[in-house]
Amino acid sequence: MTLLDLWLSHSIPMCLLLQSLVLMALCFPSASMCPKGCICQLDPHLHGLNVTCSQSRLKEIPPTLPVNTVLLRLDHNQIGAVPDQAFHGLRVLRELNLSYNAVETLGEGAFSGIEGTLQVLDLSHNRITSVHKDAFARLKARVIVDDNPWHCDCALQQAISGMAHNHEAAARVLCRSSELHDQEGRPFLAVDTDLCNLAKRTTDYAMLVTMFGWFAMVISYVVYYVRQNQEDARRHLEYLKSLPSKPKKPDEADDISTVV
Structure with a gap:
């Protein structure tokens, strides 16, 4: 066997191995891309990643998520807040599951950057009492908000009015507490009072x-x-009246007699 034959016999398998590694690197996320405690799988139909972080005892949203995530499951954790622009880099995200967490409030930019692509947003079974009036304003997704202890106030009324395409979700909002005490425990859509004007009047x-x-x-x-x-x-006048009269001098008396 010549030297050329020997080199070719070894180079061809090496080339095939390198090609396989490159294809794997392109098609599958590396361990460093996938957040700790999560499972990342390629979705061939959606051309992106399904990232599952369910029941991972997370207390916050992972700061580094693959940019090609199309499905993100963060359910059954202990996440207490959704920071503004937490999902800003996920430009192809279509479904976000945040159910069964401890989220208490939502700011204006909680879902900034994913308004155009998100199709399903599950916020059920959290501890949400209040939201910014524009928290859902630009979302086109179907929003699920069941089983949250909502406080029905002006901001929530404005947020609900921005969910015209989510009438079913709005119908499931129950007032745990309210600016109007007789509305507690009732569906929020049953509130026929303008709470914003009520707050202004108050x-x-x-x-x-x-x-x-x-x-x-x-x-x-x-x-x-x-x-x-x-x-x-x-008192001052009475004091002046109580003072004794000033006696006249003898010279003054003589002068008076002379004049007379």
Whole structure:
């Protein structure tokens, strides 16, 4: 066997091995791309990754998620907050499952960057009481919000009004507490009062009461000041009256007699 034959016999398997490694690197995520405690699998139909982090005892959203994630499962964890722009780099994300966590509130930018691609957002079975009025404004996804202890106020009413395409989800929002006590435990869509105007009226009433209180204090002080001065003037006058008359001098008496 010549030297050329020997080299070719070894180079061809090496080339095939390198080609296989390159294809694997392109088609499958490396261990460093997949967050700790999660499983990342290629979805051939959606041309992206299914990232499953369910029941991983996560307390926050993983900071480094593969940019080609199309399905992200973060359910059954202990996540307590959704920071603004937490999913900003996931430009092909289609489904996000955050159910069975401990999220309490949602800010304006919680879902910034994924409004155009997201199709399903599951927020059920959390501890959400309040949301920013624009938290769902630009989302086109089907939002699931069952079983959360909602506080029905102006901000939530504005957020719900921005979910016109999610009427079914809005119908499942139950008021755990409310600005109107008679609405507690009832569906939020049953609230026919404009809570934003109610809050404004409450603020105006509080301001009116405060102004009236200050006005009453000023009037009381003026009355007290006038009465106190009158009392001091009366005492001063009585004091002057109580003083003995000043006796006339002898020279003054003689002058008076002379004039007469």
